[in-house]
Amino acid sequence: MTPPLLQVGLRQKAVYIPAAAWAGSQPGPPPTLPDATAVLVANLAKLGYGVSEPLLRALERTTPDFQVQLLDVVREVMGVKKNWTPLVKAWDTPTGESRLDHVLTFFANLFQAKGTQLPCGHVIPPDTFPLARYNGCPFCGTPFEFAAIEHTGQGSKLKVLDLWTDADVANLLRDLLASKTALDATQVDSLRRLLAELPLPTEVPIAMKETRLAVVDAYVELNQPDQAQALLSTPTDILRYLWYKKTGFAQLVEPKVIRRRQQKNTRNIVWSVDRNAQAQAQTQAQARADLNLKYSRREAAMVAGWLNALPQSPAQLGEIMHPKRGMWVRFIRALRLAEYSKRPALGKLRETLDVFYNQTYEVWQGRVNHFRLRLDADHTFALLQQRPGLFARSLFANMLWFGAEPTVAAFAKVLDKVPARLVFTLAMYAEDYFNPGNKRTVKPLGGGSKQVKANQLLKNYSPEQLQAMQAAVVNLCMLAMEQRFAALPTEHRTMYIDPALFKIPVAIGDRSDTVQDLPAALMGTRFAVEGEAVRLFMQWGVGLSAQHLDMDLSCTIAYATKTDHCSFSQLVTTGCKHSGDVQYVPDQIGTAEYIELDLAALQQAQAQSVTFTCNAYTAGALSPNLTVGWMSSQHPMRIANSGVAYDPSCVQHQVRVTQGLSKGLVFGVLDVAQREIIWLEMPFQGQRVQNLNVASVQTLLRKLESKLTIGQLLRVKAQAQHLELVNIPEADEAYTVAWAQNTAAVTQLLVD
Numbered sequence: 001m002t003p004p005l006l007q008v009g010l011r012q013k014a015v016y017i018p019a020a021a022w023a024g025s026q027p028g029p030p031p032t033l034p035d036a037t038a039v040l041v042a043n044l045a046k047l048g049y050g051v052s053e054p055l056l057r058a059l060e061r062t063t064p065d066f067q068v069q070l071l072d073v074v075r076e077v078m079g080v081k082k083n084w085t086p087l088v089k090a091w092d093t094p095t096g097e098s099r100l101d102h103v104l105t106f107f108a109n110l111f112q113a114k115g116t117q118l119p120c121g122h123v124i125p126p127d128t129f130p131l132a133r134y135n136g137c138p139f140c141g142t143p144f145e146f147a148a149i150e151h152t153g154q155g156s157k158l159k160v161l162d163l164w165t166d167a168d169v170a171n172l173l174r175d176l177l178a179s180k181t182a183l184d185a186t187q188v189d190s191l192r193r194l195l196a197e198l199p200l201p202t203e204v205p206i207a208m209k210e211t212r213l214a215v216v217d218a219y220v221e222l223n224q225p226d227q228a229q230a231l232l233s234t235p236t237d238i239l240r241y242l243w244y245k246k247t248g249f250a251q252l253v254e255p256k257v258i259r260r261r262q263q264k265n266t267r268n269i270v271w272s273v274d275r276n277a278q279a280q281a282q283t284q285a286q287a288r289a290d291l292n293l294k295y296s297r298r299e300a301a302m303v304a305g306w307l308n309a310l311p312q313s314p315a316q317l318g319e320i321m322h323p324k325r326g327m328w329v330r331f332i333r334a335l336r337l338a339e340y341s342k343r344p345a346l347g348k349l350r351e352t353l354d355v356f357y358n359q360t361y362e363v364w365q366g367r368v369n370h371f372r373l374r375l376d377a378d379h380t381f382a383l384l385q386q387r388p389g390l391f392a393r394s395l396f397a398n399m400l401w402f403g404a405e406p407t408v409a410a411f412a413k414v415l416d417k418v419p420a421r422l423v424f425t426l427a428m429y430a431e432d433y434f435n436p437g438n439k440r441t442v443k444p445l446g447g448g449s450k451q452v453k454a455n456q457l458l459k460n461y462s463p464e465q466l467q468a469m470q471a472a473v474v475n476l477c478m479l480a481m482e483q484r485f486a487a488l489p490t491e492h493r494t495m496y497i498d499p500a501l502f503k504i505p506v507a508i509g510d511r512s513d514t515v516q517d518l519p520a521a522l523m524g525t526r527f528a529v530e531g532e533a534v535r536l537f538m539q540w541g542v543g544l545s546a547q548h549l550d551m552d553l554s555c556t557i558a559y560a561t562k563t564d565h566c567s568f569s570q571l572v573t574t575g576c577k578h579s580g581d582v583q584y585v586p587d588q589i590g591t592a593e594y595i596e597l598d599l600a601a602l603q604q605a606q607a608q609s610v611t612f613t614c615n616a617y618t619a620g621a622l623s624p625n626l627t628v629g630w631m632s633s634q635h636p637m638r639i640a641n642s643g644v645a646y647d648p649s650c651v652q653h654q655v656r657v658t659q660g661l662s663k664g665l666v667f668g669v670l671d672v673a674q675r676e677i678i679w680l681e682m683p684f685q686g687q688r689v690q691n692l693n694v695a696s697v698q699t700l701l702r703k704l705e706s707k708l709t710i711g712q713l714l715r716v717k718a719q720a721q722h723l724e725l726v727n728i729p730e731a732d733e734a735y736t737v738a739w740a741q742n743t744a745a746v747t748q749l750l751v752d
Helices: 003-011 035-046 053-059 064-077 099-110 166-178 185-197 209-221 225-229 235-247 255-265 277-290 297-308 314-334 344-358 364-373 377-384 388-393 395-402 404-412 420-433 456-460 463-486 499-503 599-604 694-705 710-720 743-749
Strands: 014-016 049-051 159-164 440-442 450-452 494-497 526-528 533-542 551-558 563-566 576-578 589-598 609-616 627-632 651-656 664-671 676-678 682-684 724-726 733-735
Touching: 003 014, 003 064, 003 166, 003 185, 014 166, 035 049, 035 053, 035 064, 049 053, 053 159, 166 185, 166 209, 166 743, 185 209, 209 225, 209 235, 225 297, 235 297, 235 314, 297 344, 314 344, 364 377, 377 388, 377 395, 377 404, 388 395, 388 404, 388 420, 395 404, 395 420, 395 456, 395 463, 404 463, 420 463, 420 694, 440 694, 450 694, 463 710, 494 499, 494 710, 499 710, 533 551, 551 576, 551 589, 563 576, 589 599, 609 627, 627 664, 664 694, 682 694, 710 724, 710 743
Parallel strands: 014 159, 049 159, 494 724, 494 733
Antiparallel strands: 440 450, 526 676, 533 589, 533 627, 551 563, 551 609, 576 589, 609 664, 627 651, 664 676, 664 682
16 A cells, blocks of 8 residues: 555545555455554544545555555644644734834844843843744844644544545546546646556546646556657647646746746845845746756657658747747757658658748738728638637627627527537636626636726627626527536436535636645635634745745724734734744754634624735745645633644535645635635735735636536436436436546546
8 A cells, every 4th residue: 555545645635555555365344343443543543534434444455554554644644744833822812922022122132132032042121022922033033942643532523534445546547647628737647646656547548738747647658658749639738748847837838928027026025034135046047947948869869750650731830939939949959859750751840840940831810800900700710719718718709899699690600619618618717707896816728817807899899788698698508508418318316405405506717726635625615614613724844944934814804984903013902813924944853833713703893704814924935835725613621731723524624735836825714704715826926915915816716707607517417308406315317426426437427
């Protein structure tokens, strides 16, 4: 048994037990629960996990080594071995520190005044900070004292784990490969782990180009480039794979975008060692070095063979390469393709490079723009019909440019060739797009979320015309999906839809870039608050040497006419308490910050929402091993005298930052009135919570609320196939929350 499959199983609320973990060749059920298994179950309960009856019976027959390994993996996922000690002891009682304390301490150190000297070298003058209340320096945020987790098992709900079989593991791999939407970071990580342990299923069609990257990489690692060739249909696929291997980005984020974001991340609002010219120069030099391209002879020959074997003509290849011409020039030089093209077997590559460098090809998008600017609808639509996916993505803008009726009529002719995910996307976002008073939230490749104004052409149409456009799109798309469902043969007569599925959005767009090691949730999923308090947490710095690495946990409280903040600059405010600002991480074990939210106090103050954020105050992006989340429990959650407030059994949701360019991240919003937490992920630029545009969060929430839910999608399916909806799970087709946890399987409802 290997930990990768154990971690993948936990994300599915399951435990996989391989044949090697069974104690004996044909074990029978033991007469009583073995002591080792009882201890395992008790320890899992302290961490917030329970086991189902089938899993318990299976664990009774496993080896002690496997049980130890399972517990170790759960402890690793829940971060038990990390340091969770904050700066302030018993921080639920405020220390009373003020800005005056920081000012007096600054001058005391500047003029070498008398006071208590701390291990970091700072002198704390008398009658300022109450030093007995701190685990470190209150002035510079350097921790000195560390404590273990004291309180476990306070959670009011256990995450019940089921038994995972070989068939379940194989099915998850097939579902991920066949997913009809782009995989998020968690799914990509699971796919990599599965491909490292299981043979590649050759019979599964891979729907998404981003998914193919992991499979191509697996073939390359096995030294089977010819097998990978079948998954590479265009030069863009090859470029995407090469960039994915270099940067880890599944999308083509251009080098200039990465460098620009890295340069912005080095800027600081105050002068510090992070901002001096030498530090900036080193950061920029390292960024350039990280993007330098260097390939071996074997890699260069492999890529040359891939390009030479593509089915398109040299002119078509040149046109496809044109939009990323700058990147292709760099890769052609780094891979020495001009040298390899001289080989007799690579004649097509030689001709392609000649066409590409001399630009003797016609660009399809250029012809579209030519006819569009001349208001030539017939030629524009004829070109767009050649590429239905691009027609779908530009449908709204073309409706405003050419008029709704001719545009919809032309689009209807190729609607059956448009992927279902795009069809549903059009139906979901039509209302938002055709509202001239709405701003839209967009996320450029490699950038943070931004608000864009409504299309200016909306002003040329009356409200009645815009409403008719919206209705035309929705009716056309929903009719098309009903026809696709109706074309599927079925012998079933009844369908059960779990009511919770009407609150879970379909995984279309807004893919998450963070990894969820707990049971994964889609953006927009709502978590009910289980008690009177919500405790935010952030842990970072594990595995790093002791250094200045200042990550900040904060929140924004929105009222009807104002906003308030709880952060390092304001540790206590209405309904919120902060555990103190840690600015340095200790060696290897990391450090933590918390914020406690009092729902009763927030409701009494008539707060509307609380937005959870984290920021990198230090130069650079968010720490690549940073974990954020929140805890909730029906029972009061205690805080140790040392200040440690983390209890793994109370963790409701958490995410792990693996890589990226984000300076700040929104990771949830508390709806105070509804007592629900909405999980979302919205990167933004800025060192502090004050840099967050609250209106952007509301725009994103409105966008998520407009998304089709799984329950609504299933209702469309039932209507199209004339299935009777029943209220009991014992139906011909039963769709439960457990089924919906495998979001890749849910995408199979998107019938193409």
